Amino acid sequence: MTSRRFSTALIAALIAAMTSAPASSEAGDGRRSGYLFMSPQTRAMQDDDMANPGMLTVLEGAELWSRPTGPAGRSCADCHGADGSGMRGVAARYPAFDVAEGKPVDLAGRIRKCSAEHLLIEPPAFESRPLLALMTFVAHKARGTRVTTGEDPRLSRGIETGRGLWRTRFGQLELSCAQCHDDNAGRRLGSAPIPEAHPTGYPIHRLEWQTVGSLQRRIRGCLTGVRAEPFPYGADELIALELFLMDRARGMPMETPGVRP
């Protein structure tokens, strides 16, 4: 009896440990992070900060964060604190509603706006090294916090726009995002397992790209794959898709920097 009770307790403890251990994985409600679709090697690389190549980009971002720049000699750190700890959880609520623009803005857009308005510099180009480094630094500060994007009711219109795009059949192959990522997640498209497309690890380090890349780059890749002309970087449509995906991942833990093959 005693040993029976002991083993039950042990199993309960093990289950608790298993469900809380991977900072990166399940929401507990069946939704699965892209991490869980990756090979053990890729997962091990993401899990180990010494091996995760995205961590170099985080360091690069940390350096840019506190480097004074522009005519006023200001840095991000001047407004947001030297270690960026004020950024904890911020990336987990983006895209956020921008009152001045009257529409949602994603993390890239926010950093570009800060560059123009507060650092008084030409905003870093989309998908440029400095922009990705700052995005990765900020999103890394949210690692382990849960996605809250979509709680703001002003975002609901954007989310619906994103949902509509998600269900649109794109390109010469006439496939929608939903047909692959809702209806066929877990199956294989050629050699690639189709993930559920939760954006919790972005920006990710993709081995094929040999660099980090944004969620917009990933979505543009899928559009190109179905032989559609991708929306340009920064387009409202891409932001709407990002918004829809983040809302769809609400409650899941952030994992930046994710690693993908």
Next chain:
Amino acid sequence: MRGIRRCTGLIAAGLMAASVAADACAQVATYEIVGDGIPIPLQGAEGRADRGRAIIVDRQKGLCLLCHSGPFPEQRFMGDLAPSLEGTGSRWNAAQLRLRVVAPERLDPDTIMPAYHRAGSGARVAPAHRGRPILSAQDIEDVVAFLTTLR
């Protein structure tokens, strides 16, 4: 080249119904569906099974193995979004196979299998593919010729 440019102009000017213009541009063959098949080869072309096999395994051209597996021992990493092509030639005749590749949406409007011989109506078709079918009439006949050998 000249034909294509002229057609693009027509589409832009909205002078023609899109499907008609696309047909004229990209040589989308007209065909007749009888029952659950297309009995007459597209443009009367004669299919060659060896070319059909090459198209099917080509991941830039046929794209078939992104979704299907089949008896292709040299091919690794075939997809599993669709039934294996193994034995399709004993399940379906040439007419039925032609319809399944040319217009699978006729059998199931929600299918993810692309229609391989039509100027698609997908959103934002990339310029290089606009107004063109995925496979030409000859390609379709080659693919059908190969599929009938899968017994």
